[in-house]
Amino acid sequence: MECTGQNSPLGNHTALVEFILIGFSDVPNLQGFLFGIFLIIYVFILTGNSLIIIITKADPSLQTPMYFFLRNFSLLEICYVSVTVPRLLADLYRQYGNISLLACAIQMFFFLILVDTECFILTAMAYDRYVAICKPLLYPVIMNNRLCMQLAVVCWTAAIPVHTIFISVVFSSTFCGCNQLNHFFCDAPPVVQLVCGDTFMFEMLTYAVAAFGASIPSFMILGSYVKIISTILKLPSATGRAKAFSTCSSHLMVVTLFFASGIIVYMKPKSTYSTGIDKFLSLFYTVLVPMFNPIIYCLRNKDVIVALRKFLQKWTVL
Template structure:
């Protein structure tokens, strides 16, 4: 007897499932061209604005400090982060082809998770940098020396690489024996796991644990740093000094609130409250909206960056 005839219907479906169909925004067919235009403009703005920040933090003499070194790293991670998602989304909207192979889906998820972890850690390191600068100003040059800054940045970039290799492999080793309709605009963890067959309880526990390690713990460390920072600022005798200290921290706090808030709600809310529509809206915040506003927030709230950017643009136009 042929071995294929002994396979159950679920096994046959699993063996032939080679791609997912990303539903994305297909429920609004009349807005496809509009959405393509909006997301294209957003992508261009994100890449250009973050590129400007990278250039000025590398070339302007007044920005050669640890704070702007980490800001440059953060801007580069933002470009990589959105480039994992938006070009694929733009291609789907333009060609109206929403299929994605299992391998391409796994690669997209892996890069998304690694770069997301990198952003969480860089934001945490930036909070630590502000803590040392404001709470221990005399020791700041000694603690935040060049070698230590490079070590911290390297750790942020490589931490998630080994962790998410095994995690992503585990997810895509699951049997997908039902629908291949992925109700999302990219290969996010929860929508893919929801399509898997069999018992996923252990994997869901691991998802919560990783979310705690990568999102919640860094967020708590940032909050702890800022509690000490704010208490120190309030003790400063000069109103000018307090205003300057608050201005250097407020932009970072706004970015933290936007990014971590949407991530925590997405990955740590109960499964019973899961909704594909809500998930897509929240995902838009931490994958597209936050990277769009981050450079604007840093430029508007940080006088040093604003001055350096004006100088750079003036020189560029004169050449």
């Protein structure tokens, strides 16, 4: 049974030692079906992103900054879904969602870091498209190997100090009262709701962390695309405009899907908080969007399709 009510200084202060992830226990008859669906999705994500990494690394024609960042993005997607989906599958299989505070803290730590890393890599990919379309003559000079490596390192490491502090603050607090999380993994908003006493400071901290990891990158991406679209519209031929837009349309679709659902969960006011809706939105950007990414980048990218065909032909011959 799901807990209700808000922790207060006068409430039950029995310190909690574990959480219960409710997950999809409210639909017990569908747990086997959901296990099968999520397992198929997980295998598809691992296979699709692994293929993208192998293809863009092996094909000489794809040794460009755009595909360098796409490799990083695909590797990130594998890590990203592996933080939440295996645990979700295990809970669905055993119909048992207990998780210790330590395990919850570790899962939240890596999840939040990887979420921000995805935001930063998407921002780096937007900058790459901005330089390619708005400054094509300077593209080889600006997007050199050194800058690409530096951007990748920053994307993968920038969020570590921020979330080390955030997780330390949240999990050094006392949790009391209800220990049930109406979620399928340890995400920040539902965990913060279980902190004893007034959670205002923690909620503001969550907003600040979300602004660092999502809002700022989203504004940077928006600025890049304003300039990209402005440049594309000035091109003299319709063919040139279509070709230029096709180079960034896949990235724009992924950005829209990921940021829209993520920002709604982390930045919306507490008064509109709904565990059911938030759980669905979290499922959307933690499982469904990573499933769409290999499809979007493969089906909408002729170079990747050609490289994939060559790769498959090579292996079928062997």
